Amino acid sequence: MEKIRVELGERSYNIFIGRGLLKEIAKTIRRFDFSSKIALISNPTVYGFYGKEVSAAIRASGHDLIEVLIPDGEEYKSLADTEKIYRALLEAKLDRRSALIALGGGVIGDITGFAAATYMRGIDFIQVPTTLLAQVDSSVGGKTGVNHPLGKNMIGAFWQPRLVWIDTATLETLPRREFLSGLSEVIKYGVMWDEKFFAYLDANRDKILSLDPAALTYLIKRSCEIKSEVVSKDERESGLRAILNFGHTIGHAIETITGYKKYLHGEAVAVGMYMEARLSHQLGFIDNKTVARIKALIDSFELPSEMPDEIEMDNLLEKMQLDKKTVSGRMHFVLPEAVGSVKIHSETTKEDIVKLAE
Ligand SMILES: NC(=O)c1ccc[n+]([C@@H]2O[C@H](COP(=O)([O-])OP(=O)(O)OC[C@H]3O[C@@H](n4cnc5c(N)ncnc54)[C@H](O)[C@@H]3O)[C@@H](O)[C@H]2O)c1
DSSP: OEEEEEOBTBTOEEEEEETTGGGGHHHHHHHSOOOSEEEEEEOHHHIIIIIHHHHHHHHHTTOEEEEEEOOSSGGGSBHHHHHHHHHHHHHTTOOTTOEEEEEESHHHHHHHHHHHHHGGGOOEEEEEEOSHHIIIIITSSOEEEEEETTEEEEEEEEOOOSEEEEEGGGGGGSOHHHHHHHHHHHHHHHHHHOHHHHHHHHHTHHHHHTTOHHHHHHHHHHHHHHHHHHHHHOTTOSSGGGGGGTTHHHHHHHHHHTTTTSSOHHHHHHHHHHHHHHHHHHTTSSOHHHHHHHHHHHHHTTOOOSOOTTOOHHHHHHHHHHSTTOBTTBEEEEEEEETTEEEEEEEEOHHHHHHHTO
């Protein structure tokens, strides 16, 4: 079992990673000073695989556990579904020392964290992420929230979990496309922070794609370390944390244009990373070889890299200019300066983007 400490003063917490950890969860929960009432929040898909085991273990340790299932899907990461969670917690009389346990992917983690941040002005919660994306990204860092009909992730709070408990065996039931999509964020960490990790991913592709337990544990650990390091330095995204958005400026615009249907998040980010690497080359920050290296790694993990034909540059620009980070028509981009390092470039113009299509 691997352990990482996320240093955030009195909000610090541990991330544990290992194969078969789910069955150990009750032991760790007992170490916290939670009241007897605990709620497990999940969806029917994940609950069907792992819920009974987790619930039974927690109940056996003497807790009075309630289960709240939210339907499976991004559209249920909503205020209406948060309300259902509040109602269940109130009906079961969860108190200020109760804890919520998020068992699922990023959708369940985000909505559970938000419910925990707001129920009785904030109670504890534990992340038990079961998708690769949630294990390497969304469960760490304390961004919680739900979608609004007028915008994704528009309602939320920074609220750190007390613990992140990662069982790598859960990836064995995850659909392959979801797994590959999560790898996109892993590649992102290599490009933005750690060339050695980038090289590791390249050299261990076959092991990773065949879900080799040691390779999975290592890549999740290294990803969590990188995210923790960045978040510890800038919890509320006033500066450094923005570098985690490498690939996301264009990636988000692609998701918006395609209505969040055609691409999984990591797939759109993969295209975004290659496009933003090309933009960096165009602006003279990296050479062609570095762009090719980044593209080769994305392609080798069976992720898309080329901009889909259906996306028109004008449309893409419009979506990016609506982004709140655009100031006087100049767009902020996180651009690679090398494999393992990025910088924030705030002077990207419309013409720079149009040129990408040539
Ligand atoms: N808070 C953050 O910092 C942050 C960062 C990135 C993304 N996010 C959010 O994360 C969400 C996406 O998360 P996601 O990609 O994990 O999607 P998801 O939570 O929708 O999970 C994807 C699918 O996999 C299923 N699933 C989950 N675990 C499984 C398992 N072990 N076996 C079989 N099926 C399983 C789910 O039921 C779902 O159908 C988005 O809402 C996004 O906004 C948040």
